Amino acid sequence: VDIGIDFSESVSERGVTERRFDLTAGETLVPGILWTPEDATGPRPLILLGHGGSQHKRIPNVLGMARSFVRHRGWAAMAIDAPGHGERRVPGEEPLLARAERTPEAVREMGQRFKRAVGEWKLALDAAQQLDDVGPGAVGYWGVSMGTLIGLPFVASEPRIRCAVLGLAGLRENSGKRFTQSAHDLRVPVLFVYQRDDELGTIEQGLALFDALGSPDKTMHVNPGKHVEMPLFEREAAETFFARHLLAEAARAS
């Protein structure tokens, strides 16, 4: 397939350059955003941000983290719309996540979508690493909820990712084999975040996924509240986690 990336707009604000891009791979068009320090040159750590179900690449928590990483640390950050999300949403169509609660066909379709999303992340990462101000630096992944359903198999199968923040997802009876196997296969350091009163999963399911992660270096943060009520200070904890692992990585490389 033909693969291309087209940077359509670039806006800089308070030291952060935001570039919207379209990644084309054959028939597929994946819209994304890359955030870098204004006037940056040379390689730097890159954080990939995977949004949650029904969200998109520029949802406030993704945008907030991207800007923090660029401003506080001088890293790059990137987000893409997952299949069926953001600019890829088909108007009037019922979200697949909602349909998947009713029919096995929709569950299978979602599994295919998540698999496709992993391939798209790899292509987007290829493209970003070609850029002079990103380069082949250390890469981290952040994604919770659907960002973990897609991100865990992605991180487990992509050696360029050196650490990940995952969470708001658990192991349950209907967890797919591919997802469960990815958990066992994972070796990179993980910060796993979970909400004590998550209405979409029990703490036992969250602990089961944390336990299943094959990573020797893993840590879990639990906060009171529902699925979307994670406290803001977990962004700071994610940043500290990425700094600990990606800077150590960068030091070993040089």
Added chain:
Amino acid sequence: VDIGIDFSESVSERGVTERRFDLTAGETLVPGILWTPEDATGPRPLILLGHGGSQHKRIPNVLGMARSFVRHRGWAAMAIDAPGHGERRVPGEEPLLARAERTPEAVREMGQRFKRAVGEWKLALDAAQQLDDVGPGAVGYWGVSMGTLIGLPFVASEPRIRCAVLGLAGLRENSGKRFTQSAHDLRVPVLFVYQRDDELGTIEQGLALFDALGSPDKTMHVNPGKHVEMPLFEREAAETFFARHLLAEAARAS
């Protein structure tokens, strides 16, 4: 009772002044250590460090945190020997914690000791706040395992303490009423740390105590490993937690 404090030695090393003291209250003598920035004057946040069972006031993790808090943040830190620990240990006597596993009398005696320890912490805090380089600033408490068994009732009953790091302890059938009530009464922000493979308690007991804490602002960190295998980065997390709450406190006060 007569209460006095006697600072017997003072040593400064790499910017940290360490003062050993003896607190006397009637018949009781409590040895302790205060760490402050060298040449400090004026009030500053103070962190009280409660060591674990069989440990003492200058065990490496306590000493390491005290020095970090002073060097990184310019705070003061203080530790005291718990009853029967450190310089207060009766040579040749079997530790009470070990005896408490066998006899109800020893369990009762331990309850009395923990209650006494709370009173000693209050006296030590009174004394520290008289000092020009500590003063009436914001106070935080750190203590896990026995440091939580003593510290939770202490923090719940001491309005000068504005936030606490607790953990490595759970709610169980034989948890005393005073301890359980203290958990419910607690209102200050808490960072609760726990080890996934703690041989002294289950994750369910740890979660039960976390759930019971009355604090609206609470967060839990779980790490793989046994009771004494908490990763070093939790010291950094504790420091970040104290900074978030004590500096906000200081800003409100001024």
